[in-house]
Amino acid sequence: MKVNKSIACSVNECKYHAKNESYCSLDHINIVKHEARARNQEATDCGSFETE
Template sequence: MKINKSIGCTVNECKYHAKEDSFCSLDHINVVKHHDRANSVEATDCGSFEVGK
C-alpha cells in the first residue's frame, strides 16, 4: 500500500488508512457536507471513507 503524505488520517478503521503511518493511501479524497451550508467541522466528512477489513 502506498502512502500519500499529503493527506493525513487518524481513522485507522478506514480501508484506505496507511496502517503503518497516520496517512491516507488514496491519491485524493472527496469531502462532503451534511447540510446546504457547511459552517462547522461537524458539518463535513470524508466521503471517500470505507470500512476496512
C-alpha cells in the same frame, strides 16, 4: 500500501488508512457536507471512507 503524505488521517478503521503511518493511501479524497451550508467541521466528512 502506498502512503500519501498530502492527506493526513487518523481513522484506522478505513480501508484506505496507511496502517503503519497516520496518512491516507488514496491519491485524492472526496469531502462531503451534511448541510446546505457547512458552518463548522462537524458538518463535513470524508466521502471516500470505506470500512475495512
